Amino acid sequence: MRSGFVAAAGRPNVGKSTLVNALCGGKVAIVSDKPQTTRRRIFGIANGDDYQLVLADLPGFQRPLDALTERMQRTVDSAFEEVDAVLFVLSARERIGAGDRFIASRVFALGVPVVIALNKVDRLKPGHIASQMNTAARLGDFHALHPVSAKTGDGIEALRDELIALPAEQRSDLSLELQIAELIREKALGLTRDEVPHAISVEVEDVEENAVRASVLVETESQKQIVVGKGGSVVKEIGSRARPDIEALLGHRVFLELKVKVRPRWRRDAATLERLGL
Numbered sequence: 439m440r441s442g443f444v445a446a447a448g449r450p451n452v453g454k455s456t457l458v459n460a461l462c463g464g465k466v467a468i469v470s471d472k473p474q475t476t477r478r479r480i481f482g483i484a485n486g487d488d489y490q491l492v493l494a495d496l497p498g499f500q501r502p503l504d505a506l507t508e509r510m511q512r513t514v515d516s517a518f519e520e521v522d523a524v525l526f527v528l529s530a531r532e533r534i535g536a537g538d539r540f541i542a543s544r545v546f547a548l549g550v551p552v553v554i555a556l557n558k559v560d561r562l563k564p565g566h567i568a569s570q571m572n573t574a575a576r577l578g579d580f581h582a583l584h585p586v587s588a589k590t591g592d593g594i595e596a597l598r599d600e601l602i603a604l605p606a607e608q609r610s611d612l613s614l615e616l617q618i619a620e621l622i623r624e625k626a627l628g629l630t631r632d633e634v635p636h637a638i639s640v641e642v643e644d645v646e647e648n649a650v651r652a653s654v655l656v657e658t659e660s661q662k663q664i665v666v667g668k669g670g671s672v673v674k675e676i677g678s679r680a681r682p683d684i685e686a687l688l689g690h691r692v693f694l695e696l697k698v699k700v701r702p703r704w705r706r707d708a709a710t711l712e713r714l715g716l
């Protein structure tokens with residue numbers, strides 16, 4: 439089961455609530471043509487066969503004017519502390535300007551993927567949409583940019599797919615290397631028995647754009663023979679079982695290079711344990 443927590447950010451009235459409703463396929467948040475409709479954080483959930491996307495609809499980003507708007511802005515700020523990704527919503531029907539750039543300066547500094555939804559593209563001419571997309575693209579280093587209409591549903595499915603496919607690295611307290619190591623170790627445990635599983639550890643040496651290099655560590659030569667298997671059959675099987683999980687974690691295809699190494703008494707070696715994050 440994959441899951442992620444995504445918060446909708448954007449100026450008041452750009453269509454954040456309408457968009458969260460559309461992504462969840464039901465009404466979770468009220469909508470109106472008046473700015474500052476949303477006053478509290480509301481969670482919407484998009485469920486699929488193997489994923490759960492939790493979407494937080496938030497009040498619009500604004501300069502606080504009174505105690506209410508101050509509290510609303512605090513809600514926005516605190517939601518940002520926990521998100522895996524931000525859905526940055528813009529209105530294509532309005533000029534993308536200083537207000538959007540101010541929000542951009544905040545969301546792009548969070549260190550999580552930012553997916554821009556250029557909303558309200560219904561009834562706009564293609565040329566106008568294209569120029570608004572160009573302006574939107576200059577707001578920051580975005581992960582993806584989708585023109586959508588929350589009202590007509592145009593582009594919503596592609597946007598939902600994008601959010602679901604976001605890399606999951608921020609969803610765990612383990613580093614990416616350790617998460618990958620655990621996925622490989624899980625497959626190695628499933629293919630070995632007796633004392634061998636206890637002697638196995640996995641060290642991820644390198645995570646590159648399209649390749650992951652890792653070693654399965656064992657303590658003795660005979661354990662190595664077992665984990666390698668006849669003609670390499672066991673280690674190959676570990677790799678082919680682990681690869682889909684790693685690809686799901688990273689969100690793209692990878693080449694997995696897996697070696698089996700003997701590291702005598704690694705369970706007693708402080709340096710190795712340190713590297714394994716134990």
Ligand SMILES: Nc1nc2c(ncn2[C@@H]2O[C@H](COP(=O)(O)OP(=O)(O)OP(=O)(O)O)[C@@H](O)[C@H]2O)c(=O)[nH]1
Pocket residue numbers: 448449450451452453454455456457468469470471472473474475476477496497498499557558559560586587588589590
């Ligand atoms: N034409 C058009 N109108 C839209 C679209 N999405 C939202 N709206 C309209 O824009 C207005 C504001 O929508 P909301 O979803 O309440 O906007 P919001 O960003 O949540 O606003 P606040 O909660 O006030 O920050 C409503 O009148 C919506 O019907 C869209 O894709 N196309």
Ligand SMILES: [Mg+2]
Pocket residue numbers: 454455456467468469475476495496497498
């Ligand atoms: Mg709203």
